[in-house]
Amino acid sequence: MSEKIKFTIDDKECFAEKGQNVLDAATDNGIFIPALCHIRGVKPAGACRLCNVKIAGRLMTACTTPVESGMEIENDIPEIQDLRLAIIEMLFVEGNHFCPACEKSGNCELQALAYRYQMMVPRFPYEFPVKEIDASCPKLIIDHNRCILCKRCIRSFKDENGKNIFAFKKRGHKLQINIDEKLSANLSDEMAQKAMDICPVGAIIHKGKGFDEPIGTRKYDKVPIGSDIESVV
Amino acid sequence: MRNIVNKIIKKYKNDKTRLMDILIDTQSEIGFIPDEAVEEIAQILNLSKVDVVQTLTFYHFFSQKPIGEYAVYLNNSVVANMMGRVEVAKAFEEEVGCGFDNVSEDGKIGLYNTACIGMSDQEPAAIINGTVFTKLTPNKVKDIVADMRAGKNVKEMFDNYGDSENNSELIKSMVTNNIMKRGEVLFSDYEHGSALKKVITMTPEEVIEEIKDSYLRGRGGAGFPTGLKWDFCRQSEGEIRYVMCNADEGEPGTFKERVILTEFPKLLFEGMAIAGYALDAKEGVLYLRSEYTYLKNYLENIIQELRETNQLGENIAGKEGFNFDIRIQFGAGAYVCGEESALIESAEGKRGEPRNRPPFPVQKGYMQQPTVVNNVETLCNVVKIMLNGADWYTMMGTRESSGTKLISVSGDCKYPGVYEVEWGLRIRDMLEMVGAEDIQAVQVGGPSGSCIGKRSFKRTICYEDFPTGGSMMVIGNKRNLLNDVVKNFMEFFIEESCGSCVPCRALTVILKNKLEKILYGNGVTNDLAELEKWCNMMKESNRCGLGQTAANPILTSLKNFREKYEELINKDIEFDSGFDLSAAVAESCEAVDRIPNL
Numbered sequence: 001m002s003e004k005i006k007f008t009i010d011d012k013e014c015f016a017e018k019g020q021n022v023l024d025a026a027t028d029n030g031i032f033i034p035a036l037c038h039i040r041g042v043k044p045a046g047a048c049r050l051c052n053v054k055i056a057g058r059l060m061t062a063c064t065t066p067v068e069s070g071m072e073i074e075n076d077i078p079e080i081q082d083l084r085l086a087i088i089e090m091l092f093v094e095g096n097h098f099c100p101a102c103e104k105s106g107n108c109e110l111q112a113l114a115y116r117y118q119m120m121v122p123r124f125p126y127e128f129p130v131k132e133i134d135a136s137c138p139k140l141i142i143d144h145n146r147c148i149l150c151k152r153c154i155r156s157f158k159d160e161n162g163k164n165i166f167a168f169k170k171r172g173h174k175l176q177i178n179i180d181e182k183l184s185a186n187l188s189d190e191m192a193q194k195a196m197d198i199c200p201v202g203a204i205i206h207k208g209k210g211f212d213e214p215i216g217t218r219k220y221d222k223v224p225i226g227s228d229i230e231s232v233v
Numbered sequence: 234m235r236n237i238v239n240k241i242i243k244k245y246k247n248d249k250t251r252l253m254d255i256l257i258d259t260q261s262e263i264g265f266i267p268d269e270a271v272e273e274i275a276q277i278l279n280l281s282k283v284d285v286v287q288t289l290t291f292y293h294f295f296s297q298k299p300i301g302e303y304a305v306y307l308n309n310s311v312v313a314n315m316m317g318r319v320e321v322a323k324a325f326e327e328e329v330g331c332g333f334d335n336v337s338e339d340g341k342i343g344l345y346n347t348a349c350i351g352m353s354d355q356e357p358a359a360i361i362n363g364t365v366f367t368k369l370t371p372n373k374v375k376d377i378v379a380d381m382r383a384g385k386n387v388k389e390m391f392d393n394y395g396d397s398e399n400n401s402e403l404i405k406s407m408v409t410n411n412i413m414k415r416g417e418v419l420f421s422d423y424e425h426g427s428a429l430k431k432v433i434t435m436t437p438e439e440v441i442e443e444i445k446d447s448y449l450r451g452r453g454g455a456g457f458p459t460g461l462k463w464d465f466c467r468q469s470e471g472e473i474r475y476v477m478c479n480a481d482e483g484e485p486g487t488f489k490e491r492v493i494l495t496e497f498p499k500l501l502f503e504g505m506a507i508a509g510y511a512l513d514a515k516e517g518v519l520y521l522r523s524e525y526t527y528l529k530n531y532l533e534n535i536i537q538e539l540r541e542t543n544q545l546g547e548n549i550a551g552k553e554g555f556n557f558d559i560r561i562q563f564g565a566g567a568y569v570c571g572e573e574s575a576l577i578e579s580a581e582g583k584r585g586e587p588r589n590r591p592p593f594p595v596q597k598g599y600m601q602q603p604t605v606v607n608n609v610e611t612l613c614n615v616v617k618i619m620l621n622g623a624d625w626y627t628m629m630g631t632r633e634s635s636g637t638k639l640i641s642v643s644g645d646c647k648y649p650g651v652y653e654v655e656w657g658l659r660i661r662d663m664l665e666m667v668g669a670e671d672i673q674a675v676q677v678g679g680p681s682g683s684c685i686g687k688r689s690f691k692r693t694i695c696y697e698d699f700p701t702g703g704s705m706m707v708i709g710n711k712r713n714l715l716n717d718v719v720k721n722f723m724e725f726f727i728e729e730s731c732g733s734c735v736p737c738r739a740l741t742v743i744l745k746n747k748l749e750k751i752l753y754g755n756g757v758t759n760d761l762a763e764l765e766k767w768c769n770m771m772k773e774s775n776r777c778g779l780g781q782t783a784a785n786p787i788l789t790s791l792k793n794f795r796e797k798y799e800e801l802i803n804k805d806i807e808f809d810s811g812f813d814l815s816a817a818v819a820e821s822c823e824a825v826d827r828i829p830n831l
Contacts, residue, residue, distance in 0.1 A: 046589040047733045049774050059773040064589040086770055090739040123763070124743045125811070149732065159281075167283035168584060168732075170290045171567070173742050175732030180283040 007071040009053075022062035022073060023051050032226030033075055034084055034113055036091075036200045037150035038063045045151045050084050050113075059083075081117070088113050089122035094173070096131060096145035097201070103210030104202030106218030110148060111201075112225035131176075137184045139192035139207055144176055147203035156198055157191075159183050177203070237262050238273045249278040250600070252288050252582030256295055257523075257563055265296045291584035291731075293347065293566030294523050301336040301343025303381045305329075307359040307369075310349040310485045311676075311721045312643045312706055316356040317370070324371035328378035342381055348568060348725055349485035350524040353643035353706070354411045354650050362387045363526045365408050398495050403531040410492050414666070416637045416653025417629060418617050419610070425499045426544055428620040432507050433552040440511040441467065444615060446623035448635040453479055453571070453608035454678065454702030455778065456634075459615070462605055466595040467512055469603035474514040476505055476557075477599060477606045479576055480521045483568035484679035485725060486704035489639040490609040492651045494521075494528055497613070498535050502559060504612030506545060507619055509557035512605060517559040520576050523566050532561060568729035572777045573606035574598075575731065586731045587777035610639055610703070630656035634695035638703065642667045644676075645709030660699065661690040669707040674714055674794065679704035680722035681782035683789040684714075714790065715797055716752055722786035723748060730779060736771055737780030744768060744787055750811040756802045757809050765791055 004015045009031050016025035024040060026033045036048040044063035051062040054074035062073075074080065091097075091110060099105050131144040153166040154177065165187075169178035187195075189206075196206040215221070241258040245251035255274060259266050266289055275282045289295045294306075307313075307322055326332055329342045336343040352358035355367035364387040366377065380390045394400040395409040412420075432440055445460030466474060478501065482490040493501060505517045521528075536559055539545040549555045562580045564570050570579045574588035577599050588594075598604025607615075614636055618626045627635045634656035640663070643649045647668025654663065664672060677683050677694070678701035685692075685699075692698050708718055723745040732738045747764050750756055768784035768791070775781050791798060803809065815829050822829050 044589065045733075046776055047735070049735050049776075052774055061589070061776075064591075066591065083770060083774055086767075087735050087774070090735055090743065093743070094739040124767075125746065127742070127746075148735075149738070151733075163279075163281045164284055165281065167281065167287040168291075169283075169286055170732075171569075171584070172730040172732045173727055173738055175738065178283045178286060180281045183281055183283075 005067065005069040007067055007069065007073065009073045009075050010077075016067045020067050022053060022055075022060075022065045022067050022071075025067045026062060026073075026075070027229050030230055031075065032229045033062050034116075034226065035063055036109055036113070036148060037152060039152055039156055039198065042155050045155060047149070047151050048087065050087050052080060052083060054080060085117045085119060086123065088117055088119055089124055091148050092119070092122050093124045093126045094129070095148065096128065102146065102202040103205050104146075104199075106215050106221040107213075108202055108220070109200035109225060112220035115220070116224045116226060134179070135207075136181065137179055137187070139187045139189065140179070140184065140195060141205040141207055142177065142179055143203050143205065146201045147177055148201055149175055149177065150200060152198050152200065153177060153195060153204060157195060234263065234267065234269060235273060238270050239277070242274065242277050247277060249280055250580075250582045252278065252280075252285070253562065253565065253579060255582075256285075256289055256292075257565060260295055260565075264302070265299050268297070271297075287584050288582060291567060292523075292564070295565055299336065299340060299343075300345070302341050303361055303387070304343045304345065305359055305361050306345050306347040306350070307333075308348070308350045308352065308356065309346040309721075310353065310356075310725075311708075311718050312349075312353040312486060313356040313358065314717060314721065315644060315708075315712065318357040320371050321357045321359075321369045321374055324374035325378070328375055342378070347524075347566070348729065349483065349487075351482060351488040351491045351522070352408065353486050353488055353641065353704075355409060356643075360524060364388060364390075365406055365527055366391070367407055367409070398531070401531065403534055404495070404528060406527050408491070408495075408527075410496060411650030412492060412496070413642070413648050413650040414652040414654065416639075416655070418626070418637045419493070419497075419500075419613055419639060419653050421617065423500075423617065423620060425503065426542075426550070428616045429503055429506055429510075429544065429550055432510055432619050433550055433555060437467070437511045437513060440507065440619065443623050444511070444618060447618045447626040448623075448633075449611065449614055449618060449626070450634065450696060451608055452610035452614070452638070452702065454484070454681070454700065456696045456700055459607065459611055462595060462607075463508065463511055465593070466603045466605045469596045471597075471603040473516070473600075473602050474512045475599040475602060475604040476508040476512060476514045476517040477573075477576065477580070477604055478505055478517065478519045478609060478612055479571060479573060479606050480519055480525070480609050481564055481571040481576060482609075482703075483522060483571045483729075484681065484702055484704050485722070486641060486643050486676065486679050486706045487702060488641045488643075489651045489703045491525060491528075493609050493613060493639070494525065494532065498532055499539070500613045500616055501609055502536065502539055502545065504607075504615040505559055506549060506557050507615055508605060508607065508612060510549075510555060512603075514605075515556055515558070517557060518580055518599065519559055519561045520570070520580055521561055521563055522570075523564045526563060529561070529563075536561075568725075569731050569777070569779050572779060575777070576606060577604065584731070586733050587779075589776060608702075631693070631695045631697065633697045638694065638701070640694070640701070640705050641703050642705045642707070644707035645669065645672070645712070646707045654694070656695040657693050659691060659693050660685070663694065663705070664690065664707065667705075667707065671710045672707060673710045673712060674708040674718070674790075676704070676706040676708065676718070677701050679706075680725055680786050681778070682785065684718070684786065684793060685789070686793045689793065714794060715748070715801075719786045719790050720745065720748055720752065723783075726779070726783040726786075730783065734775045734777075734780050737775045737783060740767060740771055741783050744771075744784060748787060750809075751798060751801050753811070754801065754803070755809045755811040756798075757806055758802055758804060759807070761791070761795075761798055761802065
């Protein structure tokens, strides 16, 4: 048994393994901290900034911060919750997210977070950017309109030789994900489904499988995102 | 083409961490980086094609399509605009016969905009095939374009060489140094190598103590205590340690490192060697911005000379086991690479995305080994501190800011150039010294710093008051502050964000749009409140310094020049969507030949 350390989140006493990041530790203690880029077990990206928490008066991303003994973490406070809602809204206005027409509706983490944070109309004006849909890969559709650039696909997807199938292209507001034409040509159905599942939104769609599971019976159709974590303890 | 690429990759020993160099050489040999080259590079380095494209498309000076036999990169910074860039750009377009971001029909000349190229004291300026052209005028543009059409080598297009080393055989540039004030630290006389001779009689710990005692703080802008950084690095476990020098000065309005690198590069390399001694590092990397490629041969020659005189290499200065060498790593056009962890990523051949902390570079930096990244000016200061002692150094400056600071002054003033001043100088005194009159505002510390007005001129330049990495732009009364300055800075940050953090990628665009809404006369009172609130979201929510300060142009001008915003606000109405219906349908109306009926 490795050493357990004690810390608090919003005054609630929590325990963690040494070396754990704050986000995973919070999850293990039944506390939900929202994140769109994090995948447990994969090196954190610190990209979406949703998991920002306050430690010693400073905002820190929970996914990239190792938990320390005696740490006092503020999570559910108005300042942070408003920043999170603002980030969700930013994602909605910088892309084109039309939930009713999306294959991922109900399984989409962005949509689920918008519900959980009770987003009505984003405070920021919509940008309606012109973005492309790339259907050149035999098994996948990449819809750049919906991509939130969380890097999940980039970080967790390699081919059998350990080569990257996804990568970024360009930078700043022109940033987009890029799929390797050659390496993705031989993607198995299983891999294609995995890619669709790892994507928090509907930017990666497994061709022909988008509606295998009917809308209305999907993951977040009945319970809010995070409730599985909160019901554990 | 295959042969060319193969040869280049071989030169870098098939090392994928040298991808930047491979791409730089490919671009320079072929003129652009064609798809076949990307595939070849990916295959030999055992990377995916998308990996190579990821690095390639991150940097502004790499291109996947031909950029013209002559590629003109005209600076579009605020100061360039002040000095007449608009007319110069127009002249280029007329003479070449195409707009910017295009290549002339014959494929001969390409026109491109580029962020500050470190020539704010001699704008408008452009880089053409690596050679810098300064103080451009529409007439000069005519001659340059004629020369390009005639197929002249860029080096043969002028003979008005700059002062001092700019005129030396290995530089031969028209750039001038414009040293306006020589201070007590950087410009004091010294015999090259003397500090190193002294240092090798001390233990590395004693060297670090001396730097700590001097209270030297990082001159790049962040102001982290240098001695402490060295100490952390030395205490970190690793197989090998690295010294990196950050010469990616990209903060618009800054050019002091250009002057240091031209005027006393040996001082810098001696500083790097001292850091190498103190940290027990064997390798040093000078990360130099692509815009200063015109100094390449000159700097490489000096490094070679230092090797030959035993000031670099093995058993330096006769000290057994003191081995240290330096290589130059060029960037390829990315402001964010001035952030130390992005710089490291770039030097490893990747896109310049800042890393998450922890671990810090002093723990896991270049090649995952303990690394110190210091600014050019910081390392130059180190030499003089070791030579004259910490006590001598702390006599200068203020309590929290010891020593001197090199300031790059540009904009509406009589004497633009570099000034070495003691920390603690009042801004008012500085402005008097540079011959600035009729001042509307001063931008201290570049776009990421503060836009200040007269009320603040009594304040001082130092870490405890107005810290600066070295940029000071004077903005005269004749300028439109919000439109010409603030908006330009916001566009700069949008262009230069790496795009990883959501607020930095998305909110910068939202903020600029909001600013434009106000500038176009559609602003209402609530817009100012929202602007302020949204700007404040940037401060702590982003990973790196770029994102944290990217709202500063609006935030500081809103604080210090609120009346300029209020003048534009429509106070009679509560809401204005800012949406112009007739403009939105203009294009489609034209396409179907109808007149909008709104």
